[in-house]
Amino acid sequence: MAIRKVGVVGCGLMGSGIAQVCAAAGFATVVREVSPDVVEKGLKGIEKNLARLVEKGTLTEAQKGEIRGRLKGTTALEDFKDCDVVIEAITEQLPAKRELFAKLDSICGPAAIFASNTSSLTITEISTATKRPERFVGLHFFNPVPVMKLVEVVRTIATEPAVYDEMVDFGAKLGKTPVRAHDSTGFIVNRLLVPYLLDSIRALEEGVGSIEDIDNSMKLGCGHPMGPLTLLDFVGLDTTYYIANIMFEEFREKRFASPPLLKRMVLAGWNGRKAGRGFYDYSDPAKPKAMKF
Numbered sequence: 001m002a003i004r005k006v007g008v009v010g011c012g013l014m015g016s017g018i019a020q021v022c023a024a025a026g027f028a029t030v031v032r033e034v035s036p037d038v039v040e041k042g043l044k045g046i047e048k049n050l051a052r053l054v055e056k057g058t059l060t061e062a063q064k065g066e067i068r069g070r071l072k073g074t075t076a077l078e079d080f081k082d083c084d085v086v087i088e089a090i091t092e093q094l095p096a097k098r099e100l101f102a103k104l105d106s107i108c109g110p111a112a113i114f115a116s117n118t119s120s121l122t123i124t125e126i127s128t129a130t131k132r133p134e135r136f137v138g139l140h141f142f143n144p145v146p147v148m149k150l151v152e153v154v155r156t157i158a159t160e161p162a163v164y165d166e167m168v169d170f171g172a173k174l175g176k177t178p179v180r181a182h183d184s185t186g187f188i189v190n191r192l193l194v195p196y197l198l199d200s201i202r203a204l205e206e207g208v209g210s211i212e213d214i215d216n217s218m219k220l221g222c223g224h225p226m227g228p229l230t231l232l233d234f235v236g237l238d239t240t241y242y243i244a245n246i247m248f249e250e251f252r253e254k255r256f257a258s259p260p261l262l263k264r265m266v267l268a269g270w271n272g273r274k275a276g277r278g279f280y281d282y283s284d285p286a287k288p289k290a291m292k293f
């Protein structure tokens with residue numbers, strides 16, 4: 001099947017990044033949000049990203065125009081009816097995702113392939129809201145989507161092998177390196193990343209080192225682009241807490257258990273960079289200052 005048109009549901013941080021890479025890879029892309037002002041906000045963000053690439057000389061003004069021309073914003077799911085692939089990047093709530101896919105199932109053609117960008121929910125459970133679990137995969141992208149080179153392509157026990165191979169190939173066409181993963185909660189990246197991030201909070205709680213020293217240790221000692229506490233602020237503490245709880249629920253292993261400090265920070269609304277405060281204070285975003293607890 002030739003993939004020509006891609007639908008992206010959700011134009012937030014992940015959805016807008018996914019829509020951008022789809023359009024940049026040459027696919028006609030329609031991206032849907034719940035209201036016109038949210039669509040507008042998402043598309044403005046993409047335009048800003050593209051303009052930055054022109055400034056840096058990575059894109060020409062003409063290429064930017066072509067990419068923007070391939071992108072269409074909408075609030076109507078009916079605009080997905082002729083999409084060959086639909087990627088969902090809405091809120092990490094199972095009922096919302098199941099409801100969405102049940103609707104899409106009746107709107108889209110029978111050959112369309114569905115994908116969820118979930119980072120922690122079970123693809124099998126989302127796919128059974130449709131009559132096409134054999135044409136259903138996970139496509140898990142990483143933040144910031146235009147920059148991070150990986151996409152996890154997740155298959156369930158029901159995914160048809162030819163559909164799966166096609167989605168691996170699609171991931172490569174988006175300019176990403178696709179890795180194959182089974183539908184095991186957290187897939188590959190979060191299975192390894194989440195215990196590491198939680199352990200950095202436990203190290204802080206136990207007084208092993210300060211916030212800056214824990215971050216510098218992994219940045220300068222191991223060559224990570226960000227220390228774990230900075231990365232927690234970047235991903236969002238609420239998001240990490242949510243993922244950790246789902247993984248703990250699934251595996252019942254201590255390594256996935258949320259440390260008490262994480263829970264308290266989420267309860268206080270200190271969710272990281274987007275909240276202006278997490279392990280660092282972002283009053284001056286250019287110069288984050290480590291918090292004192």
Ligand code: CAA
Nearest residue numbers: 049052056119141142143144146147148190225226231235
């Ligand atoms: N959108 C688009 N481009 C961006 C960007 C964004 N939000 N943020 C940075 N960039 C671009 C910059 O323009 C720059 O491009 P050039 O090299 O072409 O100039 C490049 O990325 C590097 O940016 P900076 O020089 O400003 O800063 P940096 O070198 O510190 O890189 C970073 C920023 C790419 C975010 C880097 O710090 C990094 O890789 N951090 C780790 C990110 C990570 O681990 N992400 C995965 C999180 S887990 C997840 O997403 C999944 C989940 O399920 C939880």
